[in-house]
Amino acid sequence: xxxxxxxxxxxxxxxxxxxxxxxxxxxxxxxxxxxxxxxxxxxxxxxxxxxxxxxxxxxxxxxxxxxxxxxxxxxxxxxxxxxxxxxxxxxxxxxxxxxxxxxxxxxxxxxxxxxxxxxxxxxxxxxxxxxxxxxxxxxxxxxxxxxxxxxxxxxxxxxxxxxxxxxxxxxxxxxxxxxxxxxxxxxxxxxxxxxxxxxxxxxxxxxxxxxxxxxxxxxxxxxxxxxxxxxxxxxxxxxxxxxxxxxxxxxxxxxxxxxxxxxxxxxxx
Amino acid sequence: xxxxxxxxxxxxxxxxxxxxxxxxxxxxxxxxxxxxxxxxxxxxxxxxxxxxxxxxxxxxxxxxxxxxxxxxxxxxxxxxxxxxxxxxxxxxxxxxxxxxxxxxxxxxxxxxxxxxxxxxxxxxxxxxxxxxxxxxxxxxxxxxxxxxxxxxxxxxxxxxxxxxxxxxxxxxxxxxxxxxxxxxxxxxxxxxxxxxxxxxxxxxxxxxxxxxxxxxxxxxxxxxxxxxxxxxxxxxxxxxxxxxxxxxxxxxxxxxxxxxxxxxxxxxxxxxxxxxxxxxxxxxxxxxxxxxxxxxxxxxxxxxxxxxxxxxxxxxxxxxxxxxxxxxxxxxxxxxxxxxxxxxxxxxxxxxxxxxxxxxxxxxxxxxxxxxxxxxxxxxxxxxxxxxxxxxxxxxxxxxxxxxxxxxxxxxxxxxxxxxxxxxxxxxxxxxxxxxxxxxxxxxxxxxxxxxxxxxxxxxxxxxxxxxxxxxxxxxxxxxxxxxxxxxxxxxxxxxxxxxxxxxxxxxxxxxxxxxxxxxxxxxxxxxxxxxxxxxxxxxxxxxxxxxxxxxxxx
Numbered sequence: 001x002x003x004x005x006x007x008x009x010x011x012x013x014x015x016x017x018x019x020x021x022x023x024x025x026x027x028x029x030x031x032x033x034x035x036x037x038x039x040x041x042x043x044x045x046x047x048x049x050x051x052x053x054x055x056x057x058x059x060x061x062x063x064x065x066x067x068x069x070x071x072x073x074x075x076x077x078x079x080x081x082x083x084x085x086x087x088x089x090x091x092x093x094x095x096x097x098x099x100x101x102x103x104x105x106x107x108x109x110x111x112x113x114x115x116x117x118x119x120x121x122x123x124x125x126x127x128x129x130x131x132x133x134x135x136x137x138x139x140x141x142x143x144x145x146x147x148x149x150x151x152x153x154x155x156x157x158x159x160x161x162x163x164x165x166x167x168x169x170x171x172x173x174x175x176x177x178x179x180x181x182x183x184x185x186x187x188x189x190x191x192x193x194x195x196x197x198x199x200x201x202x203x204x205x206x207x208x209x210x211x212x213x214x215x216x217x218x219x220x221x222x223x224x225x226x227x228x229x230x231x232x233x234x235x236x237x238x239x240x241x242x243x244x245x246x247x248x249x250x251x252x253x254x255x256x257x258x259x260x261x262x263x264x265x266x267x268x269x
Numbered sequence: 270x271x272x273x274x275x276x277x278x279x280x281x282x283x284x285x286x287x288x289x290x291x292x293x294x295x296x297x298x299x300x301x302x303x304x305x306x307x308x309x310x311x312x313x314x315x316x317x318x319x320x321x322x323x324x325x326x327x328x329x330x331x332x333x334x335x336x337x338x339x340x341x342x343x344x345x346x347x348x349x350x351x352x353x354x355x356x357x358x359x360x361x362x363x364x365x366x367x368x369x370x371x372x373x374x375x376x377x378x379x380x381x382x383x384x385x386x387x388x389x390x391x392x393x394x395x396x397x398x399x400x401x402x403x404x405x406x407x408x409x410x411x412x413x414x415x416x417x418x419x420x421x422x423x424x425x426x427x428x429x430x431x432x433x434x435x436x437x438x439x440x441x442x443x444x445x446x447x448x449x450x451x452x453x454x455x456x457x458x459x460x461x462x463x464x465x466x467x468x469x470x471x472x473x474x475x476x477x478x479x480x481x482x483x484x485x486x487x488x489x490x491x492x493x494x495x496x497x498x499x500x501x502x503x504x505x506x507x508x509x510x511x512x513x514x515x516x517x518x519x520x521x522x523x524x525x526x527x528x529x530x531x532x533x534x535x536x537x538x539x540x541x542x543x544x545x546x547x548x549x550x551x552x553x554x555x556x557x558x559x560x561x562x563x564x565x566x567x568x569x570x571x572x573x574x575x576x577x578x579x580x581x582x583x584x585x586x587x588x589x590x591x592x593x594x595x596x597x598x599x600x601x602x603x604x605x606x607x608x609x610x611x612x613x614x615x616x617x618x619x620x621x622x623x624x625x626x627x628x629x630x631x632x633x634x635x636x637x638x639x640x641x642x643x644x645x646x647x648x649x650x651x652x653x654x655x656x657x658x659x660x661x662x663x664x665x666x667x668x669x670x671x672x673x674x675x676x677x678x679x680x681x682x683x684x685x686x687x688x689x690x691x692x693x694x695x696x697x698x699x700x701x702x703x704x705x706x707x708x709x710x711x712x713x714x715x716x717x718x719x720x721x722x723x724x725x726x727x728x729x730x731x732x733x734x735x736x737x738x739x740x741x742x743x744x745x746x747x748x749x750x751x752x753x754x755x756x757x758x759x760x761x762x763x764x765x766x767x768x769x770x771x772x773x774x775x776x777x778x779x780x781x782x783x784x785x786x787x788x789x790x791x792x793x794x795x796x797x798x799x800x801x802x803x804x805x806x807x808x809x810x811x812x813x814x815x816x817x818x819x820x821x822x823x824x
Binding site for chain 1: 618620640644645647648650651652654656659660661662663664673674677678722726
């Protein structure tokens with residue numbers, strides 16, 4: 001019991017720091033992340049720059065701190081949209097009868113059959129690159145997963161004695177769904193959200209990496225990785241530190257998410 | 270002592286200083302003296318068994334009776350070295366056929382378990398290997414201990430399954446446990462426990478999950494084995510089952526034997542107050558007087574419900590059922606599992622639509638009503654389940670559970686607290702439970718809570734589906750009393766569905782007997798219980814354990 005606990009607390013600590021960076025980057029550094037300095041290009045870590053500088057002489061530490069917000073916000077926003085949308089779609093599929101279920105489920109299958117990244121590219125290509133389109137694109141890709149979990153949960157709850165009992169008290173169907181089905185179905189869906197948050201952050205970094213995320217010069221971890229690529233032979237740090245930031249964030253989120261999922265699974269059985 | 274003699278031996282004074290006779294010593298198979306089993310250490314130590322002594326002789330059936338948590342199962346498991354991890358077993362004597370069980374190592378104990386001690390657990394699905402066919406399971410002890418020559422194993426397996434009451438044993442032996450019904454699995458398990466012809470059979474609630482007729486079959490099998498010289502240690506919460514079968518009974522409560530003696534004496538002249546309560550809780554032979562016939566409330570005409578099964582012909586669960594429920598009376602619906610009685614209850618409540626036939630409630634069918642009228646009418650037909658926990662939203666406290674139907678009926682907030690208090694009074698629940706969740710309540714409290722909630726919308730009819738089957742005998746009696754009291758005060762009608770005739774008899778004014786989706790006989794409780802006409806009803810009645818009658822015969 002002790003080892004997973006340590007992991008959980010470390011994960012929570014990392015998440016707290018990242019959240020603080022995203023909310024109040026000014027608390028972590030006084031340096032302007034976008035201030036270029038031609039006299040200090042590709043400086044190695046140490047001296048006045050903790051983590052060194054990038055190809056434009058910008059302070060890497062400041063850019064990572066300021067990059068937390070866009071990097072995490074796209075992923076989080078996409079998960080939130082997918083969670084809400086997916087739950088609605090899933091409940092609709094489970095509650096609106098066999099025909100609606102067939103139509104909705106097959107549509108979800110279609111979305112799931114297209115490779116995720118390709119679909120995001122498609123959405124972004126249609127709507128034009130940027131933070132909000134990236135968020136929408138990622139939400140579209142992950143919505144079917146949420147919808148499927150929500151649908152399965154609702155179907156398994158539908159036959160429960162307490163749901164039947166609620167109909168017996170004279171509630172209408174929407175009332176029963178709101179009072180008993182949805183609250184009890186939400187646990188597994190929320191657990192899925194925490195687990196997929198990590199994947200979404202990686203995906204949003206990938207989008208920025210290929211230039212479909214926030215426009216430059218916005219500090220964003222994926223975009224920073226992309227910018228460092230040409231200079232990798234000269235300097236490892238502009239690639240290593242943003243990469244480490246992504247890895248650390250995803251590790252922390254996944255650890256905490258898995259723990260939440262286990263808790264939910266354990267309590268519903 | 271000759272094994273065919275079924276006269277109960279004299280009550281052994283316990284702890285007995287010496288065997289009462291030489292022949293007693295010769296046939297004595299199990300001797301346990303001052304057995305204590307504890308779990309945990311220090312302050313968290315819990316003693317499940319506290320200083321228990323008993324003996325079992327060859328050919329004798331000794332029963333340990335108690336309610337869940339009394340320590341009876343732990344006592345039985347300790348004998349076969351399965352008391353569990355962390356169990357601290359202490360005893361002055363713990364002997365099987367003269368050998369000290371505590372000195373045996375794991376390997377010897379294992380040999381003893383299969384060969385000389387057979388063990389039947391209540392949970393048959395958990396005890397059978399899901400990946401092994403039933404025949405292989407029964408054959409294992411035969412091969413392992415070379416009871417019969419290898420060439421005859423197959424025949425012996427079929428014979429054993431047949432003796433345990435498994436119909437068509439050849440087919441069943443080739444099936445996996447999950448393909449068998451609960452009752453068949455239990456019988457297969459008993460066959461496998463008896464396969465090696467053990468000297469001692471320990472049966473822990475062997476018939477609890479079974480229907481009355483199957484139960485009888487198993488009890489007959491156990492009795493036959495005892496007559497052939499097998500010693501049987503029977504663990505049960507059901508004094509009815511035990512009273513019919515056992516030579517001697519030990520009544521266990523909180524880890525101690527509170528009373529012990531010959532079965533006939535315990536059943537007819539119990540001394541300890543707890544035993545008296547248990548005996549009183551055994552369904553008796555009294556019948557409720559029918560109330561003045563009230564107006565017709567709920568009527569079913571020609572209900573038919575079919576279920577389609579993948580790859581098999583459809584199943585007609587309900588096949589032309591008609592019945593009437595009058596205001597203020599109890600209609601008992603009796604039948605074994607699979608007879609369609611639960612489906613009838615669900616159709617009556619408008620939870621399931623029948624394929625044919627109709628249900629008329631308060632003058633109109635469900636289908637004739639508008640959606641809003643239907644919802645309002647549903648409030649007047651409530652339900653109590655066998656497992657109340659499943660009918661409670663896990664997030665709700667007891668208060669929220671009782672208040673929910675009041676909210677649904679738009680009872681003003683100011684009135685709700687009074688109504689909740691009144692409901693608690695009806696079912697005898699302490700207001701202290703209101704802020705707890707159902708899973709933290711005892712089985713009896715949960716069922717009382719379910720009754721209170723069902724009464725909250727002031728229903729005219731409550732469908733009770735096996736409402737006490739999952740409860741210990743004395744709690745069963747209490748819950749039945751609550752139901753009877755509520756009926757007398759509020760005049761609510763019950764449709765009382767159960768497989769247990771003893772329980773149905775206590776509450777019903779009229780009874781319908783169901784078999785294979787049809788009602789084979791219907792009449793007043795008096796008619797059904799005293800002058801049954803249909804052979805199936807007669808068979809059901811014969812299968813009800815009548816410990817007191819049996820005890821009287823033996824005396």
